[in-house]
Amino acid sequence: MVILLTLFILGFMGSFLSGMVGIGGSVISYPMLLYIPPLLGVGALTAHEVTGAGAVQVLFATFGGMLAYRKSGYLHKSLIGYMGSSIVVGSLLGSYSSNQFSEQTLTLVYGILALIAVMLMFTPKREALESGKVTFHRGGAIFFSFVIGLVAGVLGAGGAFILVPVMLAVLKIPTKTTIATSLAITFLSSIGSTIGKLVTHQVPYIPAIVLMIVSLIASPIGAKVGQRLQAKWLQRMLATFIIITAIKIWWSLV
Numbered sequence: 001m002v003i004l005l006t007l008f009i010l011g012f013m014g015s016f017l018s019g020m021v022g023i024g025g026s027v028i029s030y031p032m033l034l035y036i037p038p039l040l041g042v043g044a045l046t047a048h049e050v051t052g053a054g055a056v057q058v059l060f061a062t063f064g065g066m067l068a069y070r071k072s073g074y075l076h077k078s079l080i081g082y083m084g085s086s087i088v089v090g091s092l093l094g095s096y097s098s099n100q101f102s103e104q105t106l107t108l109v110y111g112i113l114a115l116i117a118v119m120l121m122f123t124p125k126r127e128a129l130e131s132g133k134v135t136f137h138r139g140g141a142i143f144f145s146f147v148i149g150l151v152a153g154v155l156g157a158g159g160a161f162i163l164v165p166v167m168l169a170v171l172k173i174p175t176k177t178t179i180a181t182s183l184a185i186t187f188l189s190s191i192g193s194t195i196g197k198l199v200t201h202q203v204p205y206i207p208a209i210v211l212m213i214v215s216l217i218a219s220p221i222g223a224k225v226g227q228r229l230q231a232k233w234l235q236r237m238l239a240t241f242i243i244i245t246a247i248k249i250w251w252s253l254v
Helices: 002-021 026-040 047-068 077-096 103-121 138-155 160-169 175-199 205-228 231-253
Strands: none
Touching (some): 002 026, 002 047, 026 047, 026 103, 047 103, 047 175, 047 205, 077 138, 077 175, 103 160, 103 231, 138 175, 160 175, 160 231, 175 205
């Protein structure tokens, strides 16, 4: 019972931040779910179980956040079409093969992607208007989303913690359009991740149900808060979360 309450609290934190800054929440939830329960002495989940339960959390957290943004005007349908169709194929392939990787390898991949995300967040960006027509390179969008989906599927993540920096720094998408649209793209990605994790029996059902429920509660709340914040503060918060996660993962590996 204590472990379920702990998962509920941790899941609420991850899902709230997910909706607020436009990520699936795995980059935050993965280290929390992996390290905090055993630290508190209330039980432990393996890395494979965390990625399996995390895939379910991301699925419902992004769904809730996406619904909260549906009337905002920031959901870019063309981006969702190109990147969403590509990322779901990659995530399905990645998640199906994920049980072939060791737990340390999964954590190492998380650490590497977190470092890449940090570097992208601090890459100098062209100033983009928060309104008006959004332009992007279609081939680049399809390529990057497929690769991100492939790796995200292995990790049981939606991939938004690397997708958002790529959209901001490489594709030059405005911040609030990136946050709203990435939730929809990550939702599609997490469908493939969840299916792959279920087929390969990596989903612990009780923890996954707890995270599913809390995601539907917390993610829309976070999205409403995010819509009221300035773009620069959202970027700074996202960068801070990713940096803290990267430090924690690499500290545990070293």
